[in-house]
Amino acid sequence: MVGNAVFRVEGLRKSFGRNEVLGGISIELHSGEVTVLMGANGAGKSTLVKIISGVYERGGGTMTLAEQDFAPNTPAEAIRAGVVTVHQNINDGVVADLDVATNLTLDRLSGRGVPTLFNPARVRREAKAVADRMGLAIDLKARVNDLSLADRQMVAIARALAHQPKVLILDEPTSSLSSAEADRLFALVDRLREQGVAILYISHRMSDIRRLADRIVSMRDGIVSGVFDTKPLDYEGAVNAMLGRKIHLDQIVARSSARPVLTVEGLRIGHGARPISLTLGDGEVVAITGLVGVGKTALAETLFGVRKPLTGAMTMNGKPYAPRSAGDAIAAGVFLVAKDRATSGIVGDFNIERNVSLPFLKRMSSLGVLKRRLERATARRQIEELSIVCRSEKDEMSALSGGNQQKVMVARWMAQNAALFILDEPFQGVDISARRDIAAKLRASANGRATLLFVTELDEALETADRILVMSEHTIVGEHRNAEVDLDRLLAEVAGGPLHSSA
Amino acid sequence: MTLRDHAIRYGFIVLLFGLIAYFAIAADGFVSPQSAVFIFQSVAITGVLALGVTATLVVGGFDLSIGSVATSAMMAAAYVMVVLEQNAVVAVVVCLLIGAIVGLINGWLIVYMRVPDLLATLGMMFLLVGLQRIPTEGRSIATGMTMPDGSVANGKFGDAFLALGRHRFDFFIPNLIPVSVVVLLVLAVLIWFFLEYTRFGRMMYAVGSNERAAELAGAPVKAYKIWAYVISGVFASIGGILLAARLGRGDIASGNNLLLDAVAAALIGYAVLGAAKSNAFGTAVGALFVGILLQGLTMMNAPYYTQDFVKGVVLVVALVFTFALSGRGRG
Numbered sequence: 028m029v030g031n032a033v034f035r036v037e038g039l040r041k042s043f044g045r046n047e048v049l050g051g052i053s054i055e056l057h058s059g060e061v062t063v064l065m066g067a068n069g070a071g072k073s074t075l076v077k078i079i080s081g082v083y084e085r086g087g088g089t090m091t092l093a094e095q096d097f098a099p100n101t102p103a104e105a106i107r108a109g110v111v112t113v114h115q116n117i118n119d120g121v122v123a124d125l126d127v128a129t130n131l132t133l134d135r136l137s138g139r140g141v142p143t144l145f146n147p148a149r150v151r152r153e154a155k156a157v158a159d160r161m162g163l164a165i166d167l168k169a170r171v172n173d174l175s176l177a178d179r180q181m182v183a184i185a186r187a188l189a190h191q192p193k194v195l196i197l198d199e200p201t202s203s204l205s206s207a208e209a210d211r212l213f214a215l216v217d218r219l220r221e222q223g224v225a226i227l228y229i230s231h232r233m234s235d236i237r238r239l240a241d242r243i244v245s246m247r248d249g250i251v252s253g254v255f256d257t258k259p260l261d262y263e264g265a266v267n268a269m270l271g272r273k274i275h276l277d278q279i280v281a282r283s284s285a286r287p288v289l290t291v292e293g294l295r296i297g298h299g300a301r302p303i304s305l306t307l308g309d310g311e312v313v314a315i316t317g318l319v320g321v322g323k324t325a326l327a328e329t330l331f332g333v334r335k336p337l338t339g340a341m342t343m344n345g346k347p348y349a350p351r352s353a354g355d356a357i358a359a360g361v362f363l364v365a366k367d368r369a370t371s372g373i374v375g376d377f378n379i380e381r382n383v384s385l386p387f388l389k390r391m392s393s394l395g396v397l398k399r400r401l402e403r404a405t406a407r408r409q410i411e412e413l414s415i416v417c418r419s420e421k422d423e424m425s426a427l428s429g430g431n432q433q434k435v436m437v438a439r440w441m442a443q444n445a446a447l448f449i450l451d452e453p454f455q456g457v458d459i460s461a462r463r464d465i466a467a468k469l470r471a472s473a474n475g476r477a478t479l480l481f482v483t484e485l486d487e488a489l490e491t492a493d494r495i496l497v498m499s500e501h502t503i504v505g506e507h508r509n510a511e512v513d514l515d516r517l518l519a520e521v522a523g524g525p526l527h528s529s530a
Numbered sequence: 531m532t533l534r535d536h537a538i539r540y541g542f543i544v545l546l547f548g549l550i551a552y553f554a555i556a557a558d559g560f561v562s563p564q565s566a567v568f569i570f571q572s573v574a575i576t577g578v579l580a581l582g583v584t585a586t587l588v589v590g591g592f593d594l595s596i597g598s599v600a601t602s603a604m605m606a607a608a609y610v611m612v613v614l615e616q617n618a619v620v621a622v623v624v625c626l627l628i629g630a631i632v633g634l635i636n637g638w639l640i641v642y643m644r645v646p647d648l649l650a651t652l653g654m655m656f657l658l659v660g661l662q663r664i665p666t667e668g669r670s671i672a673t674g675m676t677m678p679d680g681s682v683a684n685g686k687f688g689d690a691f692l693a694l695g696r697h698r699f700d701f702f703i704p705n706l707i708p709v710s711v712v713v714l715l716v717l718a719v720l721i722w723f724f725l726e727y728t729r730f731g732r733m734m735y736a737v738g739s740n741e742r743a744a745e746l747a748g749a750p751v752k753a754y755k756i757w758a759y760v761i762s763g764v765f766a767s768i769g770g771i772l773l774a775a776r777l778g779r780g781d782i783a784s785g786n787n788l789l790l791d792a793v794a795a796a797l798i799g800y801a802v803l804g805a806a807k808s809n810a811f812g813t814a815v816g817a818l819f820v821g822i823l824l825q826g827l828t829m830m831n832a833p834y835y836t837q838d839f840v841k842g843v844v845l846v847v848a849l850v851f852t853f854a855l856s857g858r859g860r861g
Binding site: 331333352353354356357358363365370371372373374375376377381385386388389391392395396397399439 | 727728729730732733735736738739740742743744745746747748749750807
């Protein structure tokens with residue numbers, strides 16, 4: 028690409044204590060181009076984004092925006108200069124207690140030259156303009172608290188766009204969007220590209236990257252390990268540069284199971300939904316896939332006892348299974364790695380060791396007194412088992428990368444033998460190498476239990492499972508053995524197409 | 531660890547020893563067994579209350595009713611012995627029951643009625659302050675008092691009960707350590723062990739840090755929360771028993787400062803050893819810190835009316851230690 032870069036980063040460095048996270052990063056962003064930034068967890072992407080958006084101070088190097096020195100001290104300064112970031116954590120981008128309209132215009136409520144008095148009519152007018160420009164079909168009076176995660180994400184992005192940025196940074200924007208919503212986002216990115224905005228797009232999703240990228244920058248260990256800007260783009264080369272090794276799309280050898288572990292009969296998890304019947308066998312890994320909001324989490328929570336089914340019965344190893352709480356389920360050997368580890372998995376005040384031991388304290392204590400040696404030994408064993416990258420079992424969770432945090436969550440529940448091991452979106456916000464580690468571990472240890480995964484990404488199901496079930500409208504609409512899967516039929520089922528009734 | 535980490539971790543302990551060293555030099559007679567015992571005795575009752583409120587802070591709650599639970603227990607003890615003419619054991623049991631019941635009600639309000647903890651316990655505080663005045667029409671209780679119906683209350687505080695406030699155990703020196711100090715130390719060790727070394731304590735910390743994660747790990751979160759308020763209530767009633775035994779009457783005007791002093795001790799405890807969260811050891815050190823400071827200043831002739839100011843300064847400094855320096859809350 029010829030022409031001058033509108034935004035330029037040169038030799039950017041950053042260290043936390045002795046730990047160097049960025050070792051001299053140089054990146055150029057051009058107007059009207061989407062630059063995709065790829066990198067495994069811990070490569071330094073988030074740190075880079077936080078420096079650009081004024082959250083962190085840089086350790087060295089220069090940044091220029093339109094030939095001017097760019098050195099934001101606060102996020103607000105970065106935004107005013109025209110560099111706008113939509114962070115990965117959606118709730119950082121919205122104020123949950125306010126309505127959509129106020130959220131969309133929030134940044135105009137402070138700063139110089141803003142009238143002191145709050146004018147609701149003007150706010151609604153401005154918000155409507157912002158929403159229209161983006162094609163946002165959300166009730167502007169709704170409280171953000173009451174919106175789905177996907178809608179909140181759209182609000183967060185719309186809010187960023189209200190600034191009419193020169194440079195827009197999107198940090199894994201599709202990680203919680205359904206494909207229809209993602210398509211809306213892509214259309215918007217296309218429109219912004221035409222308007223000449225320079226876009227830095229951070230993602231793990233190959234489908235996003237293929238759809239949007241004009242250039243790809245790969246990062247590894249705090250340095251740029253590859254820049255790809257000649258069409259057609261070398262996607263494999265970019266992935267290789269990111270991982271530093273040739274990745275093999277491991278061919279799954281699909282196994283079948285002889286002995287049923289869990290049998291579900293006529294389970295209804297939503298009003299008006301058709302009943303679910305399924306059998307999970309010993310030693311098999313089953314993935315349930317489907318779009319966001321089709322009831323995957325509801326089913327996971329029903330199996331785990333924290334949600335009551337409307338009707339239906341479950342049998343576990345031949346005995347009736349009707350858990351009334353998570354405690355019941357755990358006692359019966361049903362473990363759940365819940366979706367969204369930050370809110371429903373990680374105990375922030377606890378280190379790795381204590382996070383791992385959390386569900387099994389009863390088994391690690393006598394007369395209520397904890398056996399600390401056993402606890403530490405368990406944590407060490409699990410760190411080893413899942414190759415969690417940390418200094419010791421005493422590390423705080425906040426010191427770990429997303430992938431390693433997720434490994435701790437999986438390690439927590441693999442510390443004891445499960446009869447049924449459920450993982451709800453275990454690969455969300457997890458880099459490819461950690462994802463492969465976790466999937467390999469699940470398959471290698473699958474004997475002696477049934478393993479059930481809930482994933483939105485089809486790739487994740489294809490990479491991990493022996494059998495793939497498809498969910499749509501709170502019920503199961505299709506089943507595939509993971510050997511020569513009929514992808515067309517599967518996709519039609521995911522989309523809730525005409526094959527709806529044939530299952 | 532960097533210098534900063536060391537400062538956060540050991541800063542408050544160093545400050546404590548620095549304070550002791552300073553008073554040892556500056557105030558005559560500060561370093562003596564009697565002086566040490568006096569410090570412990572001065573913080574015994576607030577310390578017991580603070581240890582109780584620590585339990586509610588651990589589960590992410592708060593208990594503003596502890597001061598009024600203590601004074602209610604004191605009034606109840608006096609009423610049971612002076613008016614109802616019962617013995618010390620009955621009085622103690624009644625007090626403990628009051629603490630447990632108030633704790634249960636607090637827990638129920640917070641867990642099942644979804645009243646925010648500060649508001650629920652604030653309401654309970656008002657309720658108890660009023661309730662304890664009703665049986666005697668707002669008067670203090672002492673032997674020989676005239677009851678609303680004209681009769682004279684002839685019961686008296688049992689010797690066994692008064693011993694809780696007046697007896698001193700021998701410890702190298704005869705008649706050195708008061709019962710209240712022993713109670714404080716025993717309860718401190720108990721709650722410390724409970725929170726740090728039992729699975730129940732660990733789960734309470736988990737509930738306080740991430741309630742949903744604790745629930746999905748199989749913990750009966752509601753029960754843990756209610757238990758925390760019961761612990762807090764019972765500890766506060768023990769404080770009330772000690773108060774009644776020390777005063778020897780049911781004094782309607784006493785115990786005004788208990789709540790604030792206890793809460794301050796528990797919050798100062800956040801800063802001890804860089805814990806940045808509620809913990810029993812920190813609470814005990816926090817209570818002692820305040821005690822030592824006040825005793826030292828008193829011996830150096832600082833006027834009594836400066837005491838609350840001094841406590842406030844210590845609390846604010848401790849909170850800065852906790853929240854600014856240790857970087858919690860900045861993700």
